[in-house]
Amino acid sequence: xxxxxxxxxxxxxxxxxxxxxxxxxxxxxxxxxxxxxxxxxxxxxxxxxxxxxxxxxxxxxxxxxxxxxxxxxxxxxxxxxxxxxxxxxxxxxxxxxxxxxxxxxxxxxxxxxxxxxxxxxxxxxxxxxxxxxxxxxxxxxxxxxxxxxxxxxxxxxxxxxxxxxxxxxxxxxxxxxxxxxxxxxxxxxxxxxxxxxxxxxxxxxxxxxxxxxxxxxxxxxxxxxxxx
Numbered sequence: 001x002x003x004x005x006x007x008x009x010x011x012x013x014x015x016x017x018x019x020x021x022x023x024x025x026x027x028x029x030x031x032x033x034x035x036x037x038x039x040x041x042x043x044x045x046x047x048x049x050x051x052x053x054x055x056x057x058x059x060x061x062x063x064x065x066x067x068x069x070x071x072x073x074x075x076x077x078x079x080x081x082x083x084x085x086x087x088x089x090x091x092x093x094x095x096x097x098x099x100x101x102x103x104x105x106x107x108x109x110x111x112x113x114x115x116x117x118x119x120x121x122x123x124x125x126x127x128x129x130x131x132x133x134x135x136x137x138x139x140x141x142x143x144x145x146x147x148x149x150x151x152x153x154x155x156x157x158x159x160x161x162x163x164x165x166x167x168x169x170x171x172x173x174x175x176x177x178x179x180x181x182x183x184x185x186x187x188x189x190x191x192x193x194x195x196x197x198x199x200x201x202x203x204x205x206x207x208x209x210x211x212x213x214x215x216x217x218x219x220x221x222x223x224x225x226x227x228x
Contacts, residue, residue: 051077056162056209057227060089062220067091068099070224074163081107083159093219098122103175105159112154115175129176140178152180158193165205166191 053075060068068089075082085103090096098121105115112133119127130141131150138150156166157173158181166172171180177196186192189205204212213224 051075054163058213058224059227060087061223061225062091067222072162079109083107083163085159085162096122103159105157105175107155110155112157112173115157115159117175127176129178131173131175131178142178150178161191161193161203162210165189165208165210166203 053073056072058070058072059066060070068087068091070085070087073082073084083103083105085101087099087101089099099119101117101119103115103117106113112131114130114132116131117127117129118125125143128143130139131154132139133154138152138154139147140150141147152173154173156164156169156171157175159175160166161172166183169183172183172193173179174181174195179196181193181195183191183193186202191203191205193201193203195201199215199217201216202214203210204214209226211226215222215224
């Protein structure tokens with residue numbers, strides 16, 4: 001929009017006169033510079049139209065042994081924010097278990113537009129959850145089940161916990177459980193998320209970014225740690 005406006009201004013006021021005897025070209029260009037600055041202030045810097053991407057890698061360990069890896073991506077383009085989390089965990093309880101998860105979400109102007117959770121265990125689909133904003137109302141779906149309405153305004157989900165410390169936030173939307181979950185500050189930059197199944201996760205933050213997650217399950221404990 002800014003570039004188009006400048007081209008129009010140049011054609012309208014400068015191009016036809018710049019060769020006219022007695023006309024100071026610099027005097028004609030100066031107003032264009034002022035208009036350019038005004039347009040930048042009104043619409044934002046042109047550099048903001050370019051998308052930026054942040055990538056993070058976490059190790060997943062159990063009992064001190066590395067059992068997997070998790071990769072995170074945050075792409076920002078104007079008011080749009082795209083989040084992607086991919087993880088692969090290989091461990092053994094009674095049998096070998098290979099868990100692959102892909103979580104995705106898109107926010108616009110701070111509001112969740114959609115999120116998906118896809119989890120496979122040993123190649124078999126176990127979870128497929130969708131949350132979508134349709135006509136300003138949320139719809140949720142689990143697997144091939146029916147679409148159900150969901151009340152509430154979602155501005156912060158569990159994926160956001162890795163990218164932004166939940167300062168002043170008391171509830172987090174779980175894309176997997178498809179409900180709001182309470183979160184509490186239990187220490188300096190440490191927050192506890194009590195899950196509906198009776199388990200809980202502790203999130204540790206450094207400089208606003210999640211540096212470690214302690215997963216406390218009735219059957220096991222897992223540590224997810226940011227690779228520096």
